Amino acid sequence: MVRPALAELDNLLEMRYYGLDSDGIGGRIRREIDDFIVQEISIDGIKATSLCTNLPKGSGEYTWVVVEKRGLDSxxxxxxxxxxxxxxxxxxxxxxxxxxxxVTFQFVSIKGVINEELIEEFNKSNTRIKIHCPFRRPFALRPGLLFGNEFTVRVREADGSNLKRLTEELKEVSYIPNYVGYQRFGSIRPITHIVGKNIVMGNFKEAVEELLLRIFPYESDIAKKAREYLASTGDYIGTLEIFPKSMKSERSVIAHLAKRPNDYVGALRSISSYIRKLYVGAYQAYLFNKVLSRRIEEDLSWMLPSPGDYVGIFPSTYHHEYTSVLVANEANIDKLRKLVLDGRALLLLPIFGYNTQLSQGKQGEIERIILKEEGIDVTRFYVKSIPEASSAGTYRPAGLKPLDLRIHEDGDDIIFSFALRKGMYATTLLREFIKPKDPVLQGF
Structure with a gap:
């Protein structure tokens, strides 16, 4: 049996197992903002950087820029x-x-020609966001149109005595379980998936109450007091005056309910459509983690397919998208497993949505059991009252394999450099090495 996770947060988010059995190095990430650096990799392998020498000159109706941000969401x-x-x-x-x-570097596309003097003025007036390296391309960016990301992460206060053993173990197993990482749910307030489930189930009042009222130990005292005040008084107007301005979604909901009490659907729709989708997506991510953990409990591989599993086929090792999905069976199983080992295919598990076709074989049994446990069927992911939050579903690789992994010690710190395909979480890999006992206090 693989090593179980002990952290309460891991089990809460259904990240119940480790792929690497050896003891962790401990330590902390993100003590300083520069300890965690992310550079986006475009679909054609271009890395986002403030150094413009390797970027194409290009042509077309769109200006692409590299946006550098520090301690700010995208x-x-x-x-x-x-x-x-x-x-x-x-x-x-x-x-x-x-x-x-x-500190992150990512590409942003803007239709038309952008005045470079205006970019210079923007950079002078902003300390946490900088715009670099404008160049032209014939197409715009959209969500998902990237190969992945390169990470450089400094782990402080670590014990390197097990580092070699962990590295060798990763080489042996190749892949670790590709859990959706902590930040998808919120480490300090891990409730996004619960809000999402209530939206999917049509429990809109419960979704709002989860978002506004539930208190967690690591959130700020100001937020705790505001939630306590709202719970005890029901005074939305008064709560809005004291609720932290940084919590934009909660404030939108509170402002709406101050005008229209009990209009919980309207309150949720007052949040940006992007965030509404994130709530439902977090519940889908939770279900994915739960399916993956149950698969591990049933002694099925997170890397190699079994009959009934879905397998995504890549045209080449570094291609950004799989171009076809096959169902593993007794006739093709050996060929598909070889393609996985060669880096040309990946075992896929479903991200449940209203169009999901459940797997066959043992994996399909697992999926049906979990949906029953959750009291849900896939048709629920079409949300009639909030259709823009609906999701048709997709697939996600069951295993994570870092690309170009490099690890070195720098004094008392350990520095990890690696690339991951899109949608994979650096914290999922780092969790295997650190094995955090308290993910929040250790920077996750």
Missing amino acids: VTAVQRIQRYLNVRKKDIGFAGLKDTSA
């Missing part, structure tokens, strides 16, 4: 750029969300 950063450059929301695009507690 949506806020793009919104500030949009307003400053005075471009329409639909004319600015980006491929993925990047970590907030990090």
